[in-house]
Amino acid sequence: MGSPIHKAAGQAVACAFLFGAVCSAAGAADVQLYGLIGSYAGSIKRSDSIERATVVGSGGLTTSWWGIRGSEDLGDGTKAIFQLEQFFQPDTGGAGRSAADPGGFSRSGWVGIAGRYGQLTVGRHTSPYYISMQMVNPFGASVVFSPLVVQSYVASFSNTVIGDTVWNNVIQYVAPTIGGLSTTIVYAPGEVAGNASVNNAGIHLRYTRGKLSAVLSAQRVRTAAVAPSTGQQAWLAGVAYDAGWARLYASAQATDNAVTDVRSRTWQLGSAVPVTKTGSILVSWARTTVDNPALRVGDHDTAGLGYDYYLSRRTDVYATYLYDHIDGKVKGNSYAVGIRHTF
Secondary structure, eight states: OOEEEESSGGGHHHHHHHHTHHHHHHTTOEEEEEEEEEEEEEEEOOTTOSSOEEEEEEOSSSOOEEEEEEEEEEETTEEEEEEEEEEEETTTTEESSSTTSOSSOSSEEEEEEEETTEEEEEEEEEOHHHHHHHHTSTTTTOTTTOHHHHHHHOGGGTOOSOSOSEEEEEEEEEOOOBTTEEEEEEEEEOOOTTOTTOEEEEEEEEEEETTEEEEEEEEEEOTTOOTTOOOEEEEEEEEEEEOSSOEEEEEEEEEEETTTOOEEEEEEEEEEEEOSSSEEEEEEEEEEEEEOTTSOOOOEEEEEEEEEEESSSSEEEEEEEEEEEETTSOOEEEEEEEEEEEO
């Protein structure tokens, strides 16, 4: 979806005006500016919250971000590549997803080499586990409206997955796709002096051919663990199938926290049903069960219902409803309308 900023040295003046040293260093490389901006307005009430909040929020179905990426042909089918992406909050103008994000490129910041043997990059990356999760639920990457994502990653929904959707200090290798199967391997040292065992790692398989997509992801996180836990292992398996009349989704997830023996299991079913040429009904339900030796934790059910309508190839509007209930707590009901635009 990106728009070329320059593809030859003759356009370098305009590029340097926009991005200064970035484009000067890029020389005649192919550099693109791209991103997504979205906002929503609604009323939010989670299961653990008695009070309702009326909000104008940033993101919604997708967190807002912008980025710069580029490549340089090194010959023999090899390229030098880089990517810099920043989350931002259009409702307040703030940088990052929140004040906790780094002030620079909070979504990604990496450089590497790509060629016939795959792609090797180093820096800050979106978690491949999170990317796999987006493929197997109809609400995609939404940290506001996707039942699977909020139960996995959002603290206010009692998240089960330790760590962020973005990892620091990553060495990532993406193997060439063979027969529809792609493989991503990541390793992130914790950079703790004298303790090399504090690190993150993962392997992620994704298969896409015809109407079927399937994922199998496994990760071990140690750098984000909070005592007494020393880390977590997480596994995700899921499928998406285009049946014509609807796109069907299913996933299963398990987590196991070291030392504390806290485990979770999350099941998710969903569908995207086209009702017009450019509009679809989205529906998803997720249930999480937590086994915690220290206390009783009730089942957590979250269900989403939405209608997403594309005004054009780049712009869509939507309405969503989210039901949330943890056993023994009040029920939550949230609803919102929003808009997204890619550039």
